[in-house]
Amino acid sequence: MTIFEAFHKPGGVLVYGIPEFRLPKDIVAQEVHFLERQGVKVECNAVVGRTVSLDELFEQGFDAIYVGVGAGLPRFMNIPGENLVGILSANEYLTRANLMKAYKYPEVDTPIPKGKNVVVLGAGNVAMDSARTAMRLGADSVKIVYRRSRDEMPARKAEIHHAEEEGIELFLLTNPTKYLGDENGRLVGMECLRMELGEPDDSGRRRPVAIVGSEFTVDCDLCIVAVGSGANPLLTSETPDMKLNKWGNVVTDPSTGKTTKKAVWAGGDIVTGAATVILAMGAGRDAANSIHDYLTLGW
Numbered sequence: 001m002t003i004f005e006a007f008h009k010p011g012g013v014l015v016y017g018i019p020e021f022r023l024p025k026d027i028v029a030q031e032v033h034f035l036e037r038q039g040v041k042v043e044c045n046a047v048v049g050r051t052v053s054l055d056e057l058f059e060q061g062f063d064a065i066y067v068g069v070g071a072g073l074p075r076f077m078n079i080p081g082e083n084l085v086g087i088l089s090a091n092e093y094l095t096r097a098n099l100m101k102a103y104k105y106p107e108v109d110t111p112i113p114k115g116k117n118v119v120v121l122g123a124g125n126v127a128m129d130s131a132r133t134a135m136r137l138g139a140d141s142v143k144i145v146y147r148r149s150r151d152e153m154p155a156r157k158a159e160i161h162h163a164e165e166e167g168i169e170l171f172l173l174t175n176p177t178k179y180l181g182d183e184n185g186r187l188v189g190m191e192c193l194r195m196e197l198g199e200p201d202d203s204g205r206r207r208p209v210a211i212v213g214s215e216f217t218v219d220c221d222l223c224i225v226a227v228g229s230g231a232n233p234l235l236t237s238e239t240p241d242m243k244l245n246k247w248g249n250v251v252t253d254p255s256t257g258k259t260t261k262k263a264v265w266a267g268g269d270i271v272t273g274a275a276t277v278i279l280a281m282g283a284g285r286d287a288a289n290s291i292h293d294y295l296t297l298g299w
Contacts, residue, residue, distance in 0.1 A: 049235030071269035073230040081179030086187030090226035115222025118142045122226035123153040130224040147175040147208040257287035
């Protein structure tokens with residue numbers, strides 16, 4: 001995943017870890033080029049926490065660091081057969097398809113699996129994106145498998161509607177229990193259980209309960225797992241003096257973005273968990289104001 005760390009020092013701001021941009025018409029590239037014109041230097045192909053640590057950046061002369069590494073750690077179901085060929089995280093699938101332009105393969109170097117019978121696990125906006133991408137890449141059928149009912153689906157209603165318009169099937173109140181493979185270790189199907197809704201859980205949604213004896217099999221040759229993501233651990237695991245919560249997110253002052261490590265701020269999904277772009281933008285602005293105060297007045 002893209003990693004952004006912005007550092008202030010005399011001469012401007014340095015942003016580490018942004019992949020190299022080649023398409024000037026790309027919206028994100030336009031934003032990057034605008035920042036470059038303001039004096040920001042972009043350091044490509046750097047993984048902060050692996051190629052360089054935060055302390056090493058301070059040693060290089062940087063005065064302040066902003067961490068915005070996001071929640072880029074894919075989550076899986078942890079069910080038997082998960083290592084079969086044909087099971088991908090939505091992160092990888094959509095990165096290949098969109099950022100790396102795999103839909104143009106072999107004109108580009110990045111391939112992407114194009115299943116005929118595709119299953120997407122999850123019911124959020126990322127799941128809808130994955131399902132519609134799979135359909136547009138030539139799948140004969142695409143099924144969204146979700147353990148709750150339509151009312152509990154977290155995706156926007158418009159996303160669900162558009163997915164159904166494109167022929168995506170909704171397999172609701174269905175929970176996968178096992179992946180099935182052939183003699184070559186390739187995915188050929190998935191065992192599922194039918195569910196019913198019980199009492200609400202901590203999230204306020206009714207808890208799905210398995211119906212005993214309701215096992216059935218779904219044929220599939222590609223499964224895209226879109227059940228959420230966790231905190232990107234590459235940087236945080238190498239920064240022991242920066243406090244994390246039980247989910248691995250960085251603990252910050254909610255009004256300033258200050259972390260427990262001096263001269264380090266954080267914001268976005270690495271703090272809140274997977275959320276919205278607008279919240280991340282707001283966090284960045286709050287942190288920028290706080291960084292300005294720090295550089296002017298001190299910590």
